[in-house]
Amino acid sequence: MRALKHLREIPARVDGSLESLLTQFSATALELNPSLGLAEFSKRLTSRAAEMMLAAAAVLALRRGDEGEWEIASLAGAVKEQDRGTEKELAVSMANLAASASPLRLGDASKLLGKDIADVLGWGQVVLLRLAGSDGEPLGMLCLADVERAVTDTERRLLEALAGHASVALENVRLFSRIERSRKHWVEDIDAISDFIVVHDKSGKVLRLNRVLANLLGTHPAESVGKDVGKLGLLDSPIQPGHCPFCRRAEAAHEEFVHTAGERTYLISASRIHGAENETRTIHVLKDITDRREAERRYRRERDFNRNILNNTQSMILVLDTAKLVSYANRRCFEAGYREEDLLGHPLVEMAAPSRRPILEEALERTLQGGAIDNLEIPAFRGNGDPGKFSISLSPMRDEKGDINSIVVVMTDVTDASDLHAKLMHTEKMAALGQLVSGVAHEVNNPLAAIVGFTDLLLENRDIPEEAKGELQVILQEAQRTRTIVRNLLSFARQMPAQREPLQVNSVLRQTLQLRAYDVSNCGIEMAERYQEDLPLTIGDPNQLQQVFLNIVNNAYDAVQEVERPRKIEISTWHGKGQIEIAFRDNGPGISHPDRIFDPFFTTKEVGKGTGLGLSICYGIVRAHRGEIIARNNPDGAGCTFLVRLPVSAHAPEAIAVEQAEAAT
Numbered sequence: 001m002r003a004l005k006h007l008r009e010i011p012a013r014v015d016g017s018l019e020s021l022l023t024q025f026s027a028t029a030l031e032l033n034p035s036l037g038l039a040e041f042s043k044r045l046t047s048r049a050a051e052m053m054l055a056a057a058a059v060l061a062l063r064r065g066d067e068g069e070w071e072i073a074s075l076a077g078a079v080k081e082q083d084r085g086t087e088k089e090l091a092v093s094m095a096n097l098a099a100s101a102s103p104l105r106l107g108d109a110s111k112l113l114g115k116d117i118a119d120v121l122g123w124g125q126v127v128l129l130r131l132a133g134s135d136g137e138p139l140g141m142l143c144l145a146d147v148e149r150a151v152t153d154t155e156r157r158l159l160e161a162l163a164g165h166a167s168v169a170l171e172n173v174r175l176f177s178r179i180e181r182s183r184k185h186w187v188e189d190i191d192a193i194s195d196f197i198v199v200h201d202k203s204g205k206v207l208r209l210n211r212v213l214a215n216l217l218g219t220h221p222a223e224s225v226g227k228d229v230g231k232l233g234l235l236d237s238p239i240q241p242g243h244c245p246f247c248r249r250a251e252a253a254h255e256e257f258v259h260t261a262g263e264r265t266y267l268i269s270a271s272r273i274h275g276a277e278n279e280t281r282t283i284h285v286l287k288d289i290t291d292r293r294e295a296e297r298r299y300r301r302e303r304d305f306n307r308n309i310l311n312n313t314q315s316m317i318l319v320l321d322t323a324k325l326v327s328y329a330n331r332r333c334f335e336a337g338y339r340e341e342d343l344l345g346h347p348l349v350e351m352a353a354p355s356r357r358p359i360l361e362e363a364l365e366r367t368l369q370g371g372a373i374d375n376l377e378i379p380a381f382r383g384n385g386d387p388g389k390f391s392i393s394l395s396p397m398r399d400e401k402g403d404i405n406s407i408v409v410v411m412t413d414v415t416d417a418s419d420l421h422a423k424l425m426h427t428e429k430m431a432a433l434g435q436l437v438s439g440v441a442h443e444v445n446n447p448l449a450a451i452v453g454f455t456d457l458l459l460e461n462r463d464i465p466e467e468a469k470g471e472l473q474v475i476l477q478e479a480q481r482t483r484t485i486v487r488n489l490l491s492f493a494r495q496m497p498a499q500r501e502p503l504q505v506n507s508v509l510r511q512t513l514q515l516r517a518y519d520v521s522n523c524g525i526e527m528a529e530r531y532q533e534d535l536p537l538t539i540g541d542p543n544q545l546q547q548v549f550l551n552i553v554n555n556a557y558d559a560v561q562e563v564e565r566p567r568k569i570e571i572s573t574w575h576g577k578g579q580i581e582i583a584f585r586d587n588g589p590g591i592s593h594p595d596r597i598f599d600p601f602f603t604t605k606e607v608g609k610g611t612g613l614g615l616s617i618c619y620g621i622v623r624a625h626r627g628e629i630i631a632r633n634n635p636d637g638a639g640c641t642f643l644v645r646l647p648v649s650a651h652a653p654e655a656i657a658v659e660q661a662e663a664a665t
């Protein structure tokens, strides 16, 4: 710097000697330092060149950046204020001259720069120096106007050397300011990042921290440089001199972990850079993820909540895609016995009974069109493959755009409920019928008794002719038949007083069958009896139960008569789950109206042969014994099976007394 000052003091082109020129040249060269910045560089170059050559004026035109536009960067010497208006034209004409490769030009200003410009500026002669980059592209043009004396050869060469030197310096200035700009940008950029950033060296000395972190610590970024990162107490971490709280594995190139400070949660990352000269820098980014965490937690809670609802409901919930294939099934479906491989990817309609598939198909189609379907009751297969009944609700599910992309199916197994409902209906019907029948039967009973009584009297009357007695006999027979029917009706309506005593079902059965043993063997019917011998007792009325068994056997007898094949009736007993079961299996034609056979007066037999009361009486009796009677066609062969279930009794006398008391109510 002292040398520079000293050189500046040397008078300009004092004697025109080579020595003084060289001194000025080297002073100029030294002064053109790349760290000056473009404006200062331009000013110094123009003024120094003007001084050196004793020029009236000097102008430097520069190409700006990469855009290729030229402007006047500096003016020195005798340039009047009003001449500034011509700057633009001057810049253009200098740019044009720079297009030619020659580094130095001397000549008339009006010829080189144009007459108008030369006139306005009042310039006669000009010296033009071309400044070019290392790639030969023009960077600028220096113009010296009206140099006092003629330019010597030495001066020419010196000027060329000056142009060369200024070119290199100019390129450096540009490079330098670009580096400086990018450094500034970089600092601005990390200061603009809202995450906290701290960079420290191997010994834990802070190299840099960004503005938000400085604000948090109540300092300025520059003030923290050189401090011990362990003493900053970053995010509530304990003070540990020489030890960075966020370096857990100092040898790792990268690490990441979650750190909590008070109520906030941070994601801390450490990246280690091995720079030149063997130093290691560690960059920590401390990102506040409290809100993200909270959102995630809320999302997870919501998801678990939804999943819990789906999996803990008693309904089966399924989701179908637009092809009506099952894409999701909740836990209840699997608990109900369906297997994943039978559900997922399969059409839902496969669950429905084949005859009802078109109905379900149509309902699904309607849902895909946007409709919702509530409580569609449909027979469908249960998880174990048995037929059952389901109530199905269908709703369309839409994506964010509002397009239907799936169907939500809620299915409830209503098999038991609907069975129960049917049974209840039947029981109610029977009770109503019982009342009606018993009323009528009592009314009919008295006149019948009179008919029978008086017919008897008439038959004994000797005054009655014999032919009339034959007709009276018919009246008596028919009246007696009617009485049997009435008695049957009354027992159906359970108007007969019932006994309650412990009894052995097997022996009641044996007695019953003896009643029919004779004609059974006559008709070539094979009767098989398979009894479980240690059957527990039940409480009941032996006569009533005998009537039940007899009715069932009579029906079976009638049924097997209808077929040509070897006729077979099989009776078996067993017990389990607190119940005694008695099965009557025949190989007749099977039941044609399973839903009606227990109705009173329902018969498929010809008039006079059947009354249609047998099974309804059985039904009433078995129900009164708190038992159950079911009929179904044999799944594995011809004919049907009637199943009677009776409760096992604990044979202690008190239990019997209780049962009797309960039965009486």
Ligand SMILES: Nc1ncnc2c1ncn2[C@@H]1O[C@H](COP(=O)(O)OP(=O)(O)O)[C@@H](O)[C@H]1O
Binding pocket: 551, 555, 556, 559, 586, 588, 589, 590, 591, 592, 597, 602, 603, 604, 605, 609, 610, 611, 612, 613, 614, 615, 616, 640
């Ligand atoms: N073992 C059986 N096989 C086929 N059908 C039967 C059998 N038992 C009962 N049924 C049917 O049930 C109907 C009602 O029987 P039931 O009440 O005993 O009246 P009935 O015997 O007077 O017809 C019968 O008409 C018959 O159609």
Ligand SMILES: [Mg+2]
Binding pocket: 551, 554, 555, 610, 612, 614, 615
């Ligand atoms: Mg019958």
